[in-house]
Amino acid sequence: xxxxxxxxxxxxxxxxxxxxxxxxxxxxxxxxxxxxxxxxxxxxxxxxxxxxxxxxxxxxxxxxxxxxxxxxxxxxxxxxxxxxxxxxxxxxxxxxxxxxxxxxxxxxxxxxxxxxxxxxxxxxxxxxxxxxxxxxxxxxxxxxxxxxxxxxxxxxxxxxxxxxxxxxxxxxxxxxxxxxxxxxxxxxxxxxxxxxxxxxxxxxxxxxxxxxxxxxxxxxxxxxxxxxxxxxxxxxxxxxxxxxxxxxxxxxxxxxxxxxxxxxxxxxxxxxxxxxxxxxxxxxxxxxxxxxxxxxxxxxxxxxxxxxxxxxxxxxxxxxxxxxxxxxxxxxxxxxxxxxxxxxxxxxxxxxxxxxxxxxxxxxxxxxxxxxxxxxxxxxxxxxxxxxxxxxxxxxxxxxxxxxxxxxxxxxxxxxxx
Amino acid sequence: xxxxxxxxxxxxxxxxxxxxxxxxxxxxxxxxxxxxxxxxxxxxxxxxxxxxxxxxxxxxxxxxxxxxxxxxxxxxxxxxxxxxxxxxxxxxxxxxxxxxxxxxxxxxxxxxxxxxxxxxxxxxxxxxxxxxxxxxxxxxxxxxxxxxxxxxxxxxxxxxxxxxxxxxxxxxxxxxxxxxxxxxxxxxxxxxxxxxxxxxxxxxxxxxxxxxxxxxxxxxxxxxxxxxxxxxxxxxxxxxxxxxxxxxxxxxxxxxxxxxxxxxxxxxxxxxxxxxxxxxxxxxxxxxxxxxxxxxxxxxxxxxxxxxxxxxxxxxxxxxxxxxxxxxxxxxxxxxxxxxxxxxxxxxxxxxxxxxxxxxxxxxxxxxxxxxxxxxxxxxxxxxxxxxxxxxxxxxxxxxxxxxxxxxxxxxxxxxxx
Numbered sequence: 001x002x003x004x005x006x007x008x009x010x011x012x013x014x015x016x017x018x019x020x021x022x023x024x025x026x027x028x029x030x031x032x033x034x035x036x037x038x039x040x041x042x043x044x045x046x047x048x049x050x051x052x053x054x055x056x057x058x059x060x061x062x063x064x065x066x067x068x069x070x071x072x073x074x075x076x077x078x079x080x081x082x083x084x085x086x087x088x089x090x091x092x093x094x095x096x097x098x099x100x101x102x103x104x105x106x107x108x109x110x111x112x113x114x115x116x117x118x119x120x121x122x123x124x125x126x127x128x129x130x131x132x133x134x135x136x137x138x139x140x141x142x143x144x145x146x147x148x149x150x151x152x153x154x155x156x157x158x159x160x161x162x163x164x165x166x167x168x169x170x171x172x173x174x175x176x177x178x179x180x181x182x183x184x185x186x187x188x189x190x191x192x193x194x195x196x197x198x199x200x201x202x203x204x205x206x207x208x209x210x211x212x213x214x215x216x217x218x219x220x221x222x223x224x225x226x227x228x229x230x231x232x233x234x235x236x237x238x239x240x241x242x243x244x245x246x247x248x249x250x251x252x253x254x255x256x257x258x259x260x261x262x263x264x265x266x267x268x269x270x271x272x273x274x275x276x277x278x279x280x281x282x283x284x285x286x287x288x289x290x291x292x293x294x295x296x297x298x299x300x301x302x303x304x305x306x307x308x309x310x311x312x313x314x315x316x317x318x319x320x321x322x323x324x325x326x327x328x329x330x331x332x333x334x335x336x337x338x339x340x341x342x343x344x345x346x347x348x349x350x351x352x353x354x355x356x357x358x359x360x361x362x363x364x365x366x367x368x369x370x371x372x373x374x375x376x377x378x379x380x381x382x383x384x385x386x387x388x389x390x391x392x393x394x395x396x397x398x399x400x401x402x403x404x405x406x407x408x409x410x411x412x413x414x415x416x417x418x
Numbered sequence: 419x420x421x422x423x424x425x426x427x428x429x430x431x432x433x434x435x436x437x438x439x440x441x442x443x444x445x446x447x448x449x450x451x452x453x454x455x456x457x458x459x460x461x462x463x464x465x466x467x468x469x470x471x472x473x474x475x476x477x478x479x480x481x482x483x484x485x486x487x488x489x490x491x492x493x494x495x496x497x498x499x500x501x502x503x504x505x506x507x508x509x510x511x512x513x514x515x516x517x518x519x520x521x522x523x524x525x526x527x528x529x530x531x532x533x534x535x536x537x538x539x540x541x542x543x544x545x546x547x548x549x550x551x552x553x554x555x556x557x558x559x560x561x562x563x564x565x566x567x568x569x570x571x572x573x574x575x576x577x578x579x580x581x582x583x584x585x586x587x588x589x590x591x592x593x594x595x596x597x598x599x600x601x602x603x604x605x606x607x608x609x610x611x612x613x614x615x616x617x618x619x620x621x622x623x624x625x626x627x628x629x630x631x632x633x634x635x636x637x638x639x640x641x642x643x644x645x646x647x648x649x650x651x652x653x654x655x656x657x658x659x660x661x662x663x664x665x666x667x668x669x670x671x672x673x674x675x676x677x678x679x680x681x682x683x684x685x686x687x688x689x690x691x692x693x694x695x696x697x698x699x700x701x702x703x704x705x706x707x708x709x710x711x712x713x714x715x716x717x718x719x720x721x722x723x724x725x726x727x728x729x730x731x732x733x734x735x736x737x738x739x740x741x742x743x744x745x746x747x748x749x750x751x752x753x754x755x756x757x758x759x760x761x762x763x764x765x766x767x768x769x770x771x772x773x774x775x776x777x778x779x780x781x782x783x784x785x786x787x788x789x790x791x792x793x794x795x796x797x798x799x800x801x802x803x804x805x806x807x808x809x810x811x812x813x814x815x816x817x818x819x820x821x822x823x824x825x826x827x828x829x830x831x832x833x834x835x836x
Contacts, residue, residue, distance in 0.1 A: 114835075115832060115834065115835065117834065121831050122831055122832055122833070122834045123827075123829050123830075123831055123832065124829060124832050132828075132829060132830055134828070135830075139814070139817075140814075140817050140818040140821045140822070141817075141821075142817075142821070144828055145821050145825035145826070145827070145828050146825060146826050146827070147826065147827045147828065147829060147830055147831060148826045148827025148829070149826065150826045150827075159826075160825075160826035160827065163824055163826060167820070167824070170625070174623045174625065174626050175623075177622035177623040178622060178623045178626075178634065180622050181617070181620065181622040181623065181638070184617050184620065185617065185641070188610065188613040188614060188617065191609075191610075191613070192606065192609075192610045192613075195606040195609065195610075196606060199599070199602050199603060199606060202599065202602065204595035204596060204598050204599040205592045205593075205595040205596045205599065207588070207592065208592050208596075212776050212779060212780065215780070215783060216596065216779075216783065219783060219786065219787075220599070223603070278834070325836060326836055329834055329835075329836050332834055333833045333834055336831055336833070336834070337833075339831075340830070340831060351817065354813065354817065355813040355814075355817070358630050358811065358813040358816060359811075359813060361630060361634075362630065362633070362808055362811040365633060365634070365637060365804075365808055366805075366808050368637065369637075369801045369804050369805050369808065372797075372798075372801050373798060373801060376794045376795075376797045376798045377794075377798075379790075379794045379797075380790075380791060380794045380795075383787045383790050383791060386783075386787050387784075387787050390780055390783055390784050390787065393776065393777075393780040395772065395773040395776040395777060396557070396558075396773075398776060399557075399558050399559075399560075399769065399772065399773070400558040402585070403558045403559075403560070403563050404558070406581055406585075407563035407564060407578075408563070408564050408565065408566045408567065408568045408577075408578035408581060409541075409563070409564070409565045409566025409568075409578065410550075410552070410562055410563050410565065411541045411542060411550065411565060411566070412541075412550055412553075412565055412758070413539050413540055413541055413565060413754055413757075413758060414533060414540055414541065414542050415540070415751045415754070415755075416533065416535065416540045416696070416747055416750055416751055416754070417532075417533060417747075418743060418744055418747050
């Protein structure tokens, strides 16, 4: 009989390091409750040990149930080492087949009232569960809020994990659209630069001379300088904003998402088949138990020629069916635990990716505004030489230059003599 | 016989006010030389009077010639009151007909060697003229440099005044072309604004939520703000630069230029016809003089039966022809003086208009650079709200918002019971 080893310990970084008395370690149960284990005596307790704590509490079942299930050793003690959940499959004590029907009924009732299995995943019914504490309180962490499936607007079932995955894929779409937006801005800037550059070369008033002509020529040239500034802007937009937006999640991103998707989906599928096995085993046990009961009754009223041998056989089969059921439930629980672990790990990874996405985009958009600031400043500076030359405009100087070039004669007319 | 009144005094503002001894006033001759007149004694002198100056210099002809011509009164004195050039048309003294041929010849020689008439305008021959001083020294004034005609590249004759006029008309063309340039800039700005405005409304990444979504939305909006800035720029360019450039010389300007053109041209035309009259009178005089000479010779050798009566008649005709010539020369000189005055006045007006044009354009182009500076500053400010929102981007907050909206369930799965 296999002894499943199931570990519910959280990833190491999730485990708080707290200062405990010597020999004690702390762990988090799947429900999120912290419990303490004495590594030498193997005592387990919910209560934080002080140096005076020696013996485990021996109170009602719930306090010592981890994951809602009582862990009994052969002696009836709570199983001491929580890291390793060894199932002591002692048939006599643990087999559901050996309990009285009444007790069984109670247990089944207990099962019905405290847990519910939806889409092959087993949850506590909220009222009866010991209050689960969030794995990462106050953080609104993905690993705390996406356990259940939901229905989409079309009525199809969507797992919580898929919601998380879709968000990541949408995030990639967002960055692509942002890059498109930047691309459009780049095109606008290039068009603007082209127009300014062309205009700067138009010959309007090219014949203006002197200091005014110089100022005007510089004003026209400043448009070419402005064009240069905008071209530089568009070029940097391309290399420092657009390109990173397009590429900071590489092609591998989608592959990784697919991988996660399939991995988690496979674990769910496995859970489905294991749950089916449990239901099948449960039914088979019920059949065997019914058979045993009938045969026992028949023996009592000497209804048939069934011998004690037959009853023993029926009892054996019943016991086996019980064992099968236990195994199936174990396998199921293992499968669920595995899925649980992968969900926590992977959803935290998606959470990390999302933080990274937001921070990266924030950084790139800041770069955008930085480039815009730069551009406006460079643009301002194109006016400086124009301002200077306008300052120097001098009508008298211009007249001197022009007259020197175009004068026709400075001898003034005189009276004609007779 | 008419007594032409010709005044060569400069416009009042051209006359230097200098501190002179009591009773003296200063004037500028047409050649630009300053001379001084004692308003009580009517003494005239080239030399600046100190309190000791009393009598006019009595030296060679040039020193007392104003406008290169000796002004002799009946007594032979230099004509005292220069403001009014009264020609004392005493026939006996002043008639060229009464001078000896030899003396006449000298005078003609003098005329040939000191003055030259080109296109009906009479100039001193540069070597012999008393050095003309500029009317407005160190100012490169229009009124000093455009007396002569010139030839254009096609070989046609162009007056100096026309050169000045063309400059003004060209100036109007320059301002029109500058306005066109600004119009083109306005169109470019409007195009840019339109493109930015359109892009700002594109739905790229509209689904981004939370603090990142807000920052992104503001970034997109900032393009609309930028568009607004550029529209305002183009609007102000239109009203504060383009429009004034087009309109600061009104339609009247061209009419005024035409008026000046015709006025000055008419005065030149009059000069042409008056010069023709002089030439005609000169020829007539020559004919009459020859006739007299012939008749006198004939009398002396008793060649014909001409009586003294005939000679007296011939002599009278000769004298008349001389008077005619003097009158024609006077009229010509008046015409030239009138043209001279109008040239000075009008060219100074054109000069003033040119200064005004340069200063106005300087002002409007400064307005252009001011608007550009403003625009860059307003543009910078469109980034402020974006920077602020980018500052506030918070992945944790965004996760909280998203998880609250999209979570599927926070109950964690538990082990199934048997």
